Amino acid sequence: MFQPLKLIKLLLEVEKMNLENLLKFAEVNGANQCELFIYQDKIISTSISIEGRMRISSTSSMGVGIRVIVNGVEGFSYVSNLSRDYIEKSILNAIVNARRAGRKLKSLPTHSQSPHKLDIYHEDLEGISEDELFKNVKNVFDKASKYNGLGRIMSFNSSIRIVKWSLINSLGLNFEVKESHASNNFSVMALKNNQMAIYSDFIYDRKSIDIDITLNKIYESLKYVEKCIPKEPIESGRYQALIGPRALVSILSYTLYPALTSSFHPRILKPGIQLGSENFTLIEDPLNPENPGACPIDHEGTIRNLKSIIEKGTLKTLLYDHYYAENENTISTGNGFRTPLSTWPRLTKPYQATPKPQPRSLQIKHGTKSIDELINQIERGILIEEVIGAHGADPASGRFTVTASLAFKIEDGAITKPIKHATITGNIRELLNLIEASSNIKQVQNTIAPTILIPEINVAGEK
Amino acid sequence: MLDINIIKYAEKFNVDHVEVRYQYLERDAIILRDENLIDFVHGVDEGVSIRVLIDGCWGFAYTCNPTKDEIEETIKRAVKLSRVQGGRGIVKLAEADIAKGSFQFDFKIDPRNIDLKDKLSILVKGVENAREIAKENLKSIEINYFDLFFKTQFLSSDGGDAIQSGVRFYFSFGVYGETQNGLFYDSERYGAISGLEKLEESIIDVSSRMAKRVLNQSKAQKPPTGPIKAILESRAAGDFFHEMGHSFEADSVIRRTSAFEGLKNQKIAVENLTVYEDPTIPNAWGSIFFDDEGVKPRRIILIENGVLKGYIHSRETAYRLNEAPTGHARAESFMYEPIVRMGNLIVKSGDWSEEELIRETREGIYIAGARGGQTTGKGPFQFQASEAFIIKNGELTTPLRSIGVSMNILEALKGIEAICDKAQYYITLCGKGDQRMSVTAYVPTIKIDKVIIGG
Numbered sequence: 001m002f003q004p005l006k007l008i009k010l011l012l013e014v015e016k017m018n019l020e021n022l023l024k025f026a027e028v029n030g031a032n033q034c035e036l037f038i039y040q041d042k043i044i045s046t047s048i049s050i051e052g053r054m055r056i057s058s059t060s061s062m063g064v065g066i067r068v069i070v071n072g073v074e075g076f077s078y079v080s081n082l083s084r085d086y087i088e089k090s091i092l093n094a095i096v097n098a099r100r101a102g103r104k105l106k107s108l109p110t111h112s113q114s115p116h117k118l119d120i121y122h123e124d125l126e127g128i129s130e131d132e133l134f135k136n137v138k139n140v141f142d143k144a145s146k147y148n149g150l151g152r153i154m155s156f157n158s159s160i161r162i163v164k165w166s167l168i169n170s171l172g173l174n175f176e177v178k179e180s181h182a183s184n185n186f187s188v189m190a191l192k193n194n195q196m197a198i199y200s201d202f203i204y205d206r207k208s209i210d211i212d213i214t215l216n217k218i219y220e221s222l223k224y225v226e227k228c229i230p231k232e233p234i235e236s237g238r239y240q241a242l243i244g245p246r247a248l249v250s251i252l253s254y255t256l257y258p259a260l261t262s263s264f265h266p267r268i269l270k271p272g273i274q275l276g277s278e279n280f281t282l283i284e285d286p287l288n289p290e291n292p293g294a295c296p297i298d299h300e301g302t303i304r305n306l307k308s309i310i311e312k313g314t315l316k317t318l319l320y321d322h323y324y325a326e327n328e329n330t331i332s333t334g335n336g337f338r339t340p341l342s343t344w345p346r347l348t349k350p351y352q353a354t355p356k357p358q359p360r361s362l363q364i365k366h367g368t369k370s371i372d373e374l375i376n377q378i379e380r381g382i383l384i385e386e387v388i389g390a391h392g393a394d395p396a397s398g399r400f401t402v403t404a405s406l407a408f409k410i411e412d413g414a415i416t417k418p419i420k421h422a423t424i425t426g427n428i429r430e431l432l433n434l435i436e437a438s439s440n441i442k443q444v445q446n447t448i449a450p451t452i453l454i455p456e457i458n459v460a461g462e463k
Numbered sequence: 464m465l466d467i468n469i470i471k472y473a474e475k476f477n478v479d480h481v482e483v484r485y486q487y488l489e490r491d492a493i494i495l496r497d498e499n500l501i502d503f504v505h506g507v508d509e510g511v512s513i514r515v516l517i518d519g520c521w522g523f524a525y526t527c528n529p530t531k532d533e534i535e536e537t538i539k540r541a542v543k544l545s546r547v548q549g550g551r552g553i554v555k556l557a558e559a560d561i562a563k564g565s566f567q568f569d570f571k572i573d574p575r576n577i578d579l580k581d582k583l584s585i586l587v588k589g590v591e592n593a594r595e596i597a598k599e600n601l602k603s604i605e606i607n608y609f610d611l612f613f614k615t616q617f618l619s620s621d622g623g624d625a626i627q628s629g630v631r632f633y634f635s636f637g638v639y640g641e642t643q644n645g646l647f648y649d650s651e652r653y654g655a656i657s658g659l660e661k662l663e664e665s666i667i668d669v670s671s672r673m674a675k676r677v678l679n680q681s682k683a684q685k686p687p688t689g690p691i692k693a694i695l696e697s698r699a700a701g702d703f704f705h706e707m708g709h710s711f712e713a714d715s716v717i718r719r720t721s722a723f724e725g726l727k728n729q730k731i732a733v734e735n736l737t738v739y740e741d742p743t744i745p746n747a748w749g750s751i752f753f754d755d756e757g758v759k760p761r762r763i764i765l766i767e768n769g770v771l772k773g774y775i776h777s778r779e780t781a782y783r784l785n786e787a788p789t790g791h792a793r794a795e796s797f798m799y800e801p802i803v804r805m806g807n808l809i810v811k812s813g814d815w816s817e818e819e820l821i822r823e824t825r826e827g828i829y830i831a832g833a834r835g836g837q838t839t840g841k842g843p844f845q846f847q848a849s850e851a852f853i854i855k856n857g858e859l860t861t862p863l864r865s866i867g868v869s870m871n872i873l874e875a876l877k878g879i880e881a882i883c884d885k886a887q888y889y890i891t892l893c894g895k896g897d898q899r900m901s902v903t904a905y906v907p908t909i910k911i912d913k914v915i916i917g918g
Contacts, residue, residue, distance in 0.1 A: 051717045051783075052553040055800070056544045057523050076504060080527045093505065100579050101500050134547050154718065191719060196841040198720070230842065236689035265496055266603045266639055268646060341492040341504050343609040344633065344892050344899060345796035352506060389867060392835020392847030396639050396648040401867020401917035403837075403845040421843045423869045425688070425917035460688045460869075460917045 019168050026091045027170065031068035031075075031098075033108045034091070035169035037299065037338065038064050039351040042126075046134045047157035048141040050189075058130055065338065065351035066091050067108070070098035074105040074323070078352045108300075109322045109332065110171045115296035115303050119289045121178035122207040125160050133158055136211055144186075144218045150229075151222030154187040154198070158209060165299075165350070173301045180206050181292060184214045190225045197228035197418065199386075199406065204292055204443060228406055230420035234461035240381035241424075241457045242374055242410070243431060245442040245449035247387045248364075251400055253445065254393040255428040260309060261335070261357040262324035268396060273315050276432025281365035282310040284319075286334070293360035293446050297334070300355045304334035309362075313432065321357040335359065359446060366450040367437035374438055374453050381410040382459060384424060398428035423460040430454060464616050465511065465534070467624060472535060473515060474620060476542045480516040480556060482623065484755060485509070485529060485616040486797040489575060492609040495586050501605075503579065512797040513541040519552030520545045523800050557781035559788040561623045562753035568629030568746055570658030574610035575630075577659055582608070585659075589636065589666035596674035600681045602641050606666075608634040610659065615755075623757035631656045631748075631901075633892070636669045640677035649676055649849045649865065650834060654890045654901065656746045676832070676850050679862040686851060686863040686916055692827035693914045694820055699848050699868070701889020701904035702833035704738070704808055706844040707872050708904065709895070711740065711765050711773075712791075712803040713780035720840035722872040723771055731771045732876035735813060738766040740775050742790060742806025748890050749902040753790065755801035760790025765808075766876075777803050795898040802896060810906040813882030817908045820881055822857040828916065829854050830868060833889065838872070845869035867917035878912040 019036055026034035040062040047055045063080035064087060075098025079090035137158045144153040159182070166176040187200040199221055203214055243251075259269050269275070286294050286304035297303055300322050308316045320328075321336030336355030340347035347353070375383070386406035393400035404422040408415045437450040465485045473481040487509045494502040511534050512525035522545025526537045574582070590604050614628040633654035640647055651673055653665045695703055707722070715721040723731065742751050742760040753759055756778050764772045774784065777792035780803055792801035821829065832849030851863040886907040892899045 049718065051714070053779075054520060054548050054552060055523070056547060057800075058540060058544060059525060059798070061527055063527075078504070078506065080508065097503065097505065101503065101583065103501065130544060131547050154720075189720070191841075194841065196720065196839070198839065263501075265605070266646065341494065341502055341609070342607050342635075343490055343492045343506075343611070344901060345488060345798075346899060347492075347504070347506060347508075348798070353504065354502065356502075388837040388839060388843075389835055389845040389847065389869075391837070392845075392867065394648045394865060396646040397644070399647075399865070401845070401847060403843050403867070403869040403917075405839050405842055421869070421871060421915065423845065423867055423915050423917035425867060458688060458917070460690075460915050462690060462915065 022087060022091065023168065023170050025088060026068055026095070029092060030095050031070055033069040033170040035067040035108050035167070036064055037165065037167050037351055039165045039349060041161060041163045043159060043161045044130050044133055045157065045159035046137045047155060048137055049155040050152060056130060056134055061349055063349060063351040064090070065353065066094045067354060068094045068098055069105055069108060070095055072104055072106055073098045073102040075102050076354045103323060105323055106326060108169045108171055109173060109302055111173045113303055115175070116287055118287060118294060118296045120206060120294055122180045124207060125180040125182055126162055128160055133160065136209065140211060140215055140218070143215055144222070147219065147222045149222060150190045150192060150226045151188050152190070153218060153222065154189045156186045158184045167301050175297055175301055177295060177297065179295070182206065182209045184209060186218055188218065188221045188225045190229050192229050195230050195420070197225050197230065197406065199225040199228060206289055228418050230418050232409065232417045232420060233463050234409065234419045234422050234459060235463045236460045238456045239459050240378050241454050242378070242381065242383045242451055243454065244383065244385040244451050245444045247384045248431065248452060249444040249447045249449050250387055250390040251393065251402065251428070251431065254390045255395050255398050255400055257359050258395040260319055260359060262318045262320045262328070263357050269315055269318065271315050271317055274313050275310055275315050276313040276429065277434055278312040279367070279434050279436050280310060280313050280432045281308065283308050283363050284359065284361055285363050286361045288361065291361040291443065291448065298336045298355065299338045299350060300336040302332040302334040302336060307333065319357045319359055321355045324357055362447040364447065364449045365437065366439055366441045368439055369436065371438045371440050371451050374436070374451065375410055375415060376413040378410045379412060382419070382422065383408040383410055383415060387424065400428065401425045421462050425458045425460065430457060465618060467618060469534060470618050470620050473513070473538045476538070478515040478517050478542065478620070481620045482514045482756065483618040484512045484797050487614045488611060488796070490609055490611040491574065491579065491582065493582065493586070495583065495606040495608065497604055498587050498590055500583060510797040511537060513537050514800065515541045515545050516554060516556070517542065517545040518550035519554045520548040520550060521554055525797050554779055555782045556778040557788050559758045559778050561619065561621060561757045562617065562625035562759050563622065565626045566752035568656045570630050571660040572658035573612065573630060574632060574659050575612055585663050586666060588663060589670035592667050593638065593670040593674040596671060597640065597677040600640050600677050601638060601674060602646060603639040605637040606634055617753060617757045619757050625753050625757060627752040629656050630658050632659060632662060634666065636673050638673045638677055640680050642681045642683065647680055647865065649673065651832060651849070652890055654748045656748060656750060679850060680864065683862045683864045686866045688916060690913045690915050692912055694824060694827060694829045694854065694908060694910050696829065696831035697887040697906055697908045698889045699830045699833045700909045701906040702836045702846040703870065703875070704810055704906045705889060705891065705893065705902065705904040706836045706838040706846065708805050708808045709838050710840055710872060711775050713774040713776045713784055714803045715840055716774055717780060717783055722841050726771050729771055730769050731873060732766055732769040733879045734769045735882060736766055736769050736876065736879055737811040739764055739809040740805060740807070741809055744807050747807045747903055748888065749806035751806060754792045755794040756792040758788050758790040758792065760806065763789050775803060775805065777801060793900055795900060799898050802898065804895065804900045805902045808904040810882070810886065812884050812886055812907045815881045815883045817883050820883060820908065820910055821854060821859060824854045824910065825856060827854045829859055843869050843871050869915045869917065875911060879909055880912055881910040883908040
């Protein structure tokens with residue numbers, strides 16, 4: 001059985017420590033203020049791939065991120081060994097780091113209001129064993145492998161992640177959060193005449209993993225991928241375009257999203273500017289449990305609320321954590337999340353980092369027409385479902401060039417053939433100036449997004 | 464470090480094979496924006512991973528708390544995870560030359576002995592150098608830097624007993640420049656298995672190149688769109704060959720996503736193209752003394768005079784394809800299982816000089832620098848070229864804005880028209896699955912009959 005997790009606090013008590021005493025230890029040793037971010041996760045993951053390889057892992061990690069302020073300078077350290085000696089040494093390291101060099105910070109966040117109650121933790125998920133998860137995965141994979149068509153299931157992965165974290169600081173802030181996440185990810189492929197189409201999708205839930213829903217989605221995808229094998233080159237030119245949620249979020253993640261954060265420098269966006277058409281509205285909804293990024297507080301204890309980031313094309317706010325808010329004499333928008341600095345091998349756990357402003361649980365407002373109705377409106381165009389290469393985009397200018405790995409020609413109001421090799425170039429403003437969005441929406445990474453119809457985009461083809 | 468008796472403990476559970484990897488990682492990570500420190504982390508992480516093979520099924524587990532009790536618990540967990548799969552799995556391992564002994568990459572200045580302020584002062588020299596060259600065209604600079612001391616111990620039930628250690632540093636140098644059309648961003652990376660004796664030289668070199676790019680971009684024009692003849696400067700060619708290189712990875716061949724599936728011993732490229740994989744080059748960014756299955760790597764010929772000669776392997780893929788292991792099973796850290804990865808991909812130099820190649824080109828495009836490559840294997844691949852120029856009548860003329868370049872692997876290999884005599888390292892941390900890996904491509908400048916430009 002998947003053993004219930006022990007809270008780190010219990011472990012600390014075994015070590016005869018309590019968190020208030022650790023804060024006092026920091027203050028006695030020279031910190032003006034101290035914050036402890038205490039984190040624990042347990043992940044079980046199992047997968048099977050087309051070559052018959054099975055993989056199953058069960059991991060758990062825990063650690064403490066320590067942030068101090070010493071004479072108006074921030075210092076940080078983390079530790080994954082939770083014995084008393086190690087934690088106290090790490091507190092002293094944070095104090096030393098603040099004295100060596102650090103960002104100027106006057107104060108840690110203070111307590112303001114109570115967070116919303118949110119249904120983001122379900123104990124049932126903790127009861128699922130490795131055996132049970134593996135049997136489910138094998139069952140689904142075996143059934144999907146019997147699909148009688150050109151489509152083949154390439155890989156199927158199922159994982160459960162339980163996360164518990166607490167935050168306490170010298171100014172009286174004290175929160176505890178529990179999250180449960182379950183996801184099923186799969187890839188299907190179709191191969192004909194050495195031309196290949198690959199399609200991937202996922203199902204997310206916080207309560208349980210539904211085998212039947214997953215299997216139905218895989219069958220749908222197997223049928224779909226058969227129709228995606230690239231056939232025809234496309235002539236270079238400008239085309240009216242439908243951009244699917246996966247392609248859209250992929251491009252936004254490397255263009256618009258970095259520029260929306262208050263840490264982006266030089267600052268290119270200011271509240272009040274018109275970024276797109278009246279049909280583009282982007283909200284952050286941290287209170288929708290269906291979104292994997294939903295959480296009532298951020299990683300430094302700021303209360304999160306529903307907010308408009310871009311409303312009818314106009315930028316309403318940038319995204320702030322406590323540090324950038326203090327610098328600009330404003331208040332945090334509750335976007336202080338801990339993603340470790342880019343190193344290699346990577347640091348991967350939130351306790352290994354200080355908070356930085358980041359977008360989470362976004363939603364692009366959908367329209368009223370179905371995707372088919374939007375396709376009917378197009379005389380000569382392109383439907384771009386998936387792209388590669390978006391991570392080479394330029395967030396300063398908003399320019400991007402991507403290659404469509406899944407795209408279709410649209411002729412006379414209908415999808416005709418899958419396209420072989422189309423390179424798409426544009427500026428993010430071209431996407432935000434959309435004519436309209438579809439009523440169909442899809443969760444992609446941190447965003448719930450529709451398919452959007454845009455007036456024109458530059459396509460480079462083999463002809 | 465671990466005692467070899469840990470293997471004997473694991474063997475009590477009737478495993479067919481067991482591997483134990485211990486890793487110690489100590490690092491400084493810095494973000495510098497212009498002259499200001501934006502973020503700094505000093506971290507020490509260690510852990511042990513256990514991989515057991517029982518009746519054809521792997522079991523993998525790790526712990527970040529490498530005490531004797533915890534390691535024994537982790538072994539039990541790995542055994543349990545293998546047994547959960549019910550046996551009769553397909554995994555078998557090819558015989559391999561397993562490493563024994565202690566190996567160390569050479570270095571002079573250990574980053575652990577250098578104070579943060581001294582590191583910052585070297586990085587600031589790069590900022591000042593770039594500003595001196597690019598002047599007011601340069602609006603902001605962001606350097607993401609880290610250094611790392613690493614030590615890995617490998618033990619296995621088939622005699623593996625080896626340690627490798629060293630230091631490495633890496634930085635990306637990002638610039639925000641200004642043109643008449645507004646701001647733009649560009650970046651370049653540098654990494655080395657080296658002490659900090661090479662840091663100042665490399666930061667000055669990269670910052671100079673980035674500053675010159677900023678100057679060129681201030682005059683850059685919109686590029687053309689569609690298919691065009693191109694010269695890929697060595698680093699851009701490096702990105703091209705790196706993306707192509709994923710198709711040599713035997714797991715993608717078995718999975719049928721490789722562009723080279725079923726083409727062994729067939730002509731897949733022009734006659735004068737020869738490609739190697741070699742993780743044994745001293746201190747190269749993608750080098751290792753042994754891989755994460757304990758296998759000693761060797762130099763492999765992948766393409767010889769245009770003919771596909773081989774793939775790169777883990778022990779598992781080598782058994783599946785009835786070939787010899789090549790020492791290319793690599794894991795990002797103890798937290799991951801090894802998968803098939805490149806190390807240093809090398810393209811044999813030709814006899815053209817780059818100047819001759821440009822002089823002989825009537826019309827085309829010169830593409831330099833690269834970032835953001837991605838491939839779908841059998842389908843197209845693409846990368847972003849930081850710098851490009853129109854070639855007209857044998858000369859580089861108009862500088863172009865950053866462009867996206869895409870190609871189809873097999874078509875591109877048959878379209879190589881010339882290979883130059885000098886190569887440079889393309890250095891990256893490449894993503895595959897959920898892991899990133901230190902890899903290089905050492906490739907000369909090449910001329911190719913057609914690439915697709917997204918302008």
